[in-house]
Amino acid sequence: MFEHLLYDISNSICTITLNRPEVYNAINDKLSFELQEAFRKATADETVRVVALTGAGKGFCSGQDLKSIAGVKIDSFADNVRARYNPIILGMRNMPKPVICKLNGVAAGAGCSLALACDLIIASEEASLAEIFIGIGLVMDSGSSYFLPRLVGSARAFELSTMGTKVPAREAQAIGLVNKVVPASELDQAVAQYTAYYAAAPTKAVGLMKRLLNLSYQSSLDEMLEYEALYQELAGRSQDSQEGIQAFLEKRKPVFKGK
Structure with missing residues (x-):
């Protein structure tokens, strides 16, 4: 059904895996619309009681796939964000089920926003988060301007967003960006503990x-x-x-x- 993501349901747990590992799961048009559909599907499925979101390979999500839009004239940046990214974030936040981020690697730009939109973030020690929009002269989108100051405060949010600071997993935990950090070899087990709990919760x-x-x-x-x-x-x-x-x-x- 999906080309750029994996969708699996087992024991009331829906696992959505971004599956473009060759580009650190960068988001192109197809993946953005597939993510929208995946969250709609998980929301409507009464057998699903918790969702785990992760990325294939070494990265979680490196954000917008800039190579896919190189040379393409964008008529409206606003309409692009409204059509591709906003429905994903709203789908995650309005879903009446918990969404757990299995942060297996770098989460940058819109990928960082995607992680922050989850209800819980369980991270590998090798993971990191970065609001890298400033590097290409853009503002943060996909909800980061909403979630980031609420998690770390306005002053630190300003620093992280305007400087594009890369935050390693342990530091991210210390400042409240992620819930838990474990060695990479223990990430699957740590996430499974949370998903098992919510799969059996009211x-x-x-x-x-x-x-x-x-x-x-x-x-x-x-x-x-x-x-x-x-x-x-x-x-x-x-x-x-x-x-x-x-x-x-x-x-x-x-x-x-x-x-």
């Missing part, structure tokens, strides 16, 4: 928490209290909530179905 509650956290960026306390009440109503009516309460009363481990 998916509806996780999705509602994701929405609440997204809303908190631009809402007042009064508004958030009301959102919490509304979403608690939805969570409380779920089968998983009923199972969780029953398991607590019976002093056993709950078996959540994601419903």
Whole structure:
């Protein structure tokens, strides 16, 4: 179905792998639209309870494939971003399921944005992140201007974006860009621990928490209290909530179905 990415589902875990290793998974037109479709597909599939996003080969994603557009006249940079990149980021953030980034190598430019749009980032010690837009006289896009200051603060975000600073994995963890860093040989196992947890978690509650956290960026306390009440109503009516309460009363481990 896909030409430039791999799409696999196993044990309620959907793994999306950018598959252009010869160019460090740089994003061309085809891959950008395939990513949009992959996230739509994973969102609609009720058997999928968590998504893992990674790259084939040594890199995660080196951003826009500049060679693919060399010599091509771009009529509108704005329309290009709106059509190719924005739907990917919105698809990831609006998905009512967790998206875990398996950061196996360099994430640069739009590739960095793609990583930051995930809910969790588990990185190899060999990985790095870089907002390299400044190197070609462009501003950051694909959500980086939204996510970066919220993760590291405005002053550091300004430095990283305007200087195009490469941030190694350990430093990225120290400043709050990634959640966990492990040796490359342990990356698969580390990510599997997270995906296994979310594959067995109460998916509806996780999705509602994701929405609440997204809303908190631009809402007042009064508004958030009301959102919490509304979403608690939805969570409380779920089968998983009923199972969780029953398991607590019976002093056993709950078996959540994601419903």
